[in-house]
Every structure is written in C-alpha cells, then in structure tokens.
Amino acid sequence: MSIITLTTDMGLSDYYVASLKGRLLSLSPKVQIIDISHFVSPFKITQAAHLLKSCINDFPENTVHIIGVDAEPLINFNQPEESIYPTIIKHNGQYFLGADNGFFSLLLGNKKPEGMWRLEDVLSRPELMNFPTKNILVPAACKIVDGVPFETFCSPVESIRKAFPLSPVIDGDTLKGAVSYIDHYGNIITNITKKDFLRVGKNIPFVIYFRQKEYYIDTISLGYNEVPAGEKLALFNDSGYLEIAINKGTPENGGGANSLFGLRLGDIIRIEFTPRGSRTTIDSLF
Template sequence: MAIITLTSDLGLKDYYVASLKGAILSQTPNVKIVDITHEVPSFNFSKAAFIIKNCYKDFPQGTVHIIGVSAESSIDIPHIVVFERGHYFIGADNGMFSLIFDSPPEKIIELNINQDTDRITFPAKDVFVKAACHIIRGGTLEVIGKPKAELEVRTLFSAVSENNTIRGMASYIDHYGNIITNITETLFKSFGRGRKFGIFFRNTNYEINQITSSYNSVIEGERVAMFSSTGFIEIAVNKGNASKLFGIKENDIIRIEFYD
C-alpha cells in the first residue's frame, strides 16, 4: 500500500490537519496516511529534521514524506522534492534537508507546481499534496519540477572536545522529559578511550558516571545515561522526568569530564 507521512507544526486544535488529509484522499483515495507528528514547535524546521531523520528509515521504500514546517516559499527558498534511499521528501529548501541527510541526496527537484488559488498561506496542502499524490500515482519527478544542484545548507552547534572535556548541549527533549544531547556515541568512545568520566549538568550537584543499556538498569527514580537509538547520548530518569528534575532545557550545556 502506498504511504504518505505528515510532519508539521500545525497542531491538532484547528482544521488544518484534517484539511490536509482531505486534500490527499480527494486525489488518492487508497493511500495510507501516517501522522508522524503535528506538534513540532512553530517554524522550527531543525526539530522537524531531527524527528524525520530518526524515523523515516523505518518506513518502506516508496514512502512519501510531506514536511509542512516553515513551508512558505520565496525566491531564495523554493519548494523541493528530495529522493534518497528510496524515499521521497517534500518541503521547503530552508536548510532542513541538509540536517536530515549526512551526505548529498540522490536527486533534488525544484517544484514548479501551480496552485489553484492566489492564496499562498497553506503550501503543504496547495503544493506539497499535489506533488505527493503525483508521485504516489507513479508520476516522474521531472514532470513537476526541474533538477536542483544542491540543498540549502544549515549547520547546528556540534559538541567540542578538549582538555579531557566534551562540551555539548541538550538538543532535544521528548515528552517523557528524556534529554537527547548532541554528543555522539562515536565522539564519546574515541575521546574517552575507556576512561572514567562524569556527566555534569547546569547544577553540578547532579552527576552521572556510567553508561547503561536501558532505563531499567537503575532503580525507579534514579538518573541514567545511555547511547540512544539516535546515535547520541541520552540522559533520563527511570520512570521520571529528567528535564524537570535537573532543570535542563533545550540548548543548555551538558559537560563530560574524563579522568586519567
């Protein structure tokens, strides 16, 4: 079965998501629509990129992913379709796609789809849905756009290592209050070289000095650090809310000190 996924900052309070789905079903009645999330913070395409990056590979090849976050186009920010690893991604070329992929994608198409209305405030429905349904029906990308050489590139703050310390930050906090850092497992292992360590937060009274394999590796209510499925270090509390307990917000500093 053909699949279209939806990721947006539209929320669930208003009619927008229903309108989006109705437009899809009007053109491709037999498609399966999967909501990834509609709770991305408004206009925060970096969060949308993080979410898509960590789940799209679990969908079958041929899936079309509509990303309706900060979606309006301009001369400098066109609408595009990206084809990579058998998946199609539709959104605005605002730097988001460069955060999803670790290398240049196989194909980039700049869309030239005409809207049915002069109103340009809902491109996810008026442009992205048309492109997605065209792909689902077996249409080629070249019919709806022209090749684009490269993506708009954005970069995020990377963890740095020096003087026996890795300095990173809380890059994502999920609804459990678990903290995903921007410190990769690869950096931790290569820089740490098996040494003892301490993970410190804003409040230096809190420290974690071991990496465990699961939340239940510690007693309920105890703090824990592990290598997340995202490839980054995650800080959590077993059956608790680490963000609230430690007073950590996104972009707060996380520090790992190694001891010889």
Template sequence: MAIITLTTDFGEKDHFVGAVKGAIYSELEDVKIVDISHLISPFHLHEAAYIIQNAYKSFPNGTIHIIGVDSELNPENKHIAVYMDKHYFICADNGIISMLTAEIKPEKIVEINIHDRILSNFPVLDVFVKVAGHIARGGTLEVVGKPISEIKETTKIRPIVNKNENQIIGNVIYIDNYGNVISNISKKQFDKVGRGRKFVIGVRTTKIDKIHTNYSDAINFDQPSDKRIEGGKKLALWNSSGYLELAIYKSNPSSVGGASTLFGLNFLDSITVNFEPES
C-alpha cells in the same frame, strides 16, 4: 499502495491536519497516511529534523514524507522535493534537509515550480499534496520542479572536543514527551574520544558517571521493591538512536517532573563529558 507520512507543527486543535489528509485522499484513493508527529514546536527545524531522521528509516523504500514546518513560500523559502536514501521528502528549502544529509547525500533535488497552477496560501495542503500525489502515481521529480544542486544550509549543532581529547561539550537537541533530554553526543564519538576511560557527565550541579543501555538497568532488581531507589532516579543512557540521553526513571513532566525540568535544561544548553587523563 503508496505511503505518505506527515510531520508538521500544526498541533491537534485546528483543522489543518484533517484538511491535509482529506486533500491527499482526494488526490489518491488508494494510499496509506501515517502521522509521524504534529506536535513539533512551532518553526523548530532542529526538533523536526531529529524526529524525521529517526523515523523515516523504519518505512519502506519509496515512502513519501511531507514536512510541514516553516513551509510558507517566500523569496527566501522555496519549496523542494528530494529523493534521498530511497525515500522522497517534500518540504521548504529552509535548512531542514541539510540537517538530514550530514551522512547521506541526496540523489536528486528539484525546486518545485507548479505554484503558478495552484492558488494557495496553505502550501502543505495544496502544493505539497499535489507533488506527493504525482510521485505516488509514478511521476518523476523533473515534471514538478527544476533540478538544483544546492540547498539552504543550516549549521548542524555539533559537539566540541578539546585539543587534549579529554572533554566533549555537547548540546541539548531534543526534549521528548517524558521530559528526557537528548544530546548531540553520539556513542560512536564517545567511544572514539573516551577510549575506555572513566568519565563524568556534568549538567549544572548534577554529575553522572555511568551510562546504561536501558532505563531499567539503573534499578537494582535484586533488592526488595520497598528498598529500591526508583522514583526520581537520575540516569544516563544510550537511546535507540545512539545519542546520549539524560532521564529520570519513570518520569512524568506533569507531576514529578522530567529530566529537562529537574536538571534545568533547555534546547541548546550544554552537556559536558569529562574523561580521566591518560597515564
């Protein structure tokens, strides 16, 4: 049974997601559809790339991923199908694939060219679903598009390391449902630059000098529950994707607030790590 995932900025109020699923079932009766997310901020390619990058690897090889973010066809926004890391991706050539290919290069890319056979102003519903159906039935990419070697590049936001290698300046790349702030500083880079030195993470007026593995590691469970500092506790940790994350323990953005609001951080804002000088 084929698996098709959907990642869009359609939201949950309108008919778009249901219509796309209906079109997939009309194309393929024996298929499993999985929603990765439909709450991507409108046209937010970096947000979509972060979510897809951290989700697709959990699916079996051969899974087909439809990405419906900034997907309207125009002279500067072609449609492509990509085979990469044993998965298929169908999306617009708007730079999102370039953000997924920093370490893994596509094995095959085609520019979809079946538009003359489909009358549509809703490409995810019509064009992307047709291509997904073709792939799911065992079809090759060359039948639905012409091979290309280059895709639109969108500069991936990368942390800056100063020349003395005692500071990393990163950026907020994603804010999750809990208001937790994810940076683009990876544990791999942190360990390479830090070399075991003491450090201080700085965001606006907040300073943090310890990074945890789990949220609950920030709580001292040896203390009686009525004496623990839990609610509103600020912490840093390495999240499941290996990136530095700033959080508030058991935060709730709709009531007590989350790290993004309490730290005053938004997309692309700076997060700095300062290491002590080497002796």
C-alpha cells in the same frame, strides 16, 4: 500500499491536519498516512530534522515524507539566491518534501542526496501560498506515489540551502554537546552520538555534567530499568544519541529530566574524561 508521512508544527487543536489528510485521500484514496509528529515547536526545523532522522531507517523504500514546518515559500526576484522554494530530495531511498529553508541540510548532515528537485508552481499560481503544505506539497507527494514522471511537475536542482546546527566540540579530554530535543517523557536528547563518545573516551572513565555541577552521571545504562524509578540515568537511545532521563519520571517522583534538572533546548552537556577515573580528580577541574 504507498506510505506518506506527515511531520508538522500545526498541532491537533485546529483543522489544519485534518485538511491535509482530506486532500491526501482525495488525491490518492489508497495511500497510507502515518503521523510522525504534529507537535514540532513552531518553525523549529532542527526539531523536525531530529524526528525524521530518528525514524527514517524504519520506513521502507519509496516512502514519501511531507514536512510542514516553516513551509511557506519565499520568492525574491531581486535576489533569486535568497528564494526559498518547495523542494523534493531523495535520501535513503525515500522522498522528502518541504521548503528549502535549511531543513534538508540538517536531515542529510554530511551525506549527499540521491536526487533534488524544485517545485515551481508558486511562480504561476501565487494563490497556493496561503497553505503551501496542503496546496503545494500534498499534490506533489501524491504524484510521486502515483508514479507521475518527475519532469512533468518539478525541475532538478544542484544545491540546497545550508543550515549550521550546533555540533559537539572536543576540547582535550572534554566533549561538549547540547540539548537538541526533549521528548514527551521529558527525556533529554543531546546531539552527542555514541560514535562521538567512543572517539574521545573509549574505555576511559567519565562524568557527564549538566546544568549545574551537582548534577552528574558517571555510568551509561543499557535501559531505563537499570536504575530505580525516579532515578536519573544516561543511555544511548535507539537512534544512537546520548539521552539523559529519569526512569518512569512522573510528577509524583519529580517529573522528567527536563523539569527536574531545569534543562532546555540548547543547554550545554559536558562530558569529562580522565584516565585516572577519579571523581576527586575531575572535581579539581572546577
């Protein structure tokens, strides 16, 4: 059975997602639809990219992913290079459909796609623009799962638009990153990977600081239950990113890490490494 996933910023209080699924099932009745998330913050392609990057390795080859986040095309005849077309890329043996608004570069990172194609129906049928995720991306996704030759509905392209996310910065014995995502539990996911961490401070004592100096963690846990309920911890999650969490965070014990520490998207997370491993030594840096 073919799989099509949906990642959107449409929420579930309106008819939009139901309309998408209805169109999908009308065009490909046997397709299996999987919701990745419909609660991406409106137009936040960085969040959408984070969600997809975190789970695509769990999907089989030839899965088709529809990204309905900031999906409206923009056709600029005076400056064609500024146009934003509906686009398909192949990556990790899977297909991703969305607007070429920088999302794909966030998804790929430094990797090269296995293929790139542009959907140009918007030029001949402008009426499709009022709900492009349903009217443009859904039919294209169904053509892919039905095995329709690509050359009959899209054209190959050589490049995609670039977006430049915040990346971790190494400054001597300090690694600085940022909050890139906050999950349903209020857990703070950063853009610092385990690879980044080990490259700077393998086997070196450290302290992770966030928000204010009094908030710090100096241990990496393997799981949430390594600390008592309501206590803070840091771990590398299933996707390999540094996460700051409260074990079983609930309103009764202070809430999740985002509310307890007042952390928001983009806030700086700082890791100080010191060969001496002294909390006093690290404090002297401030």
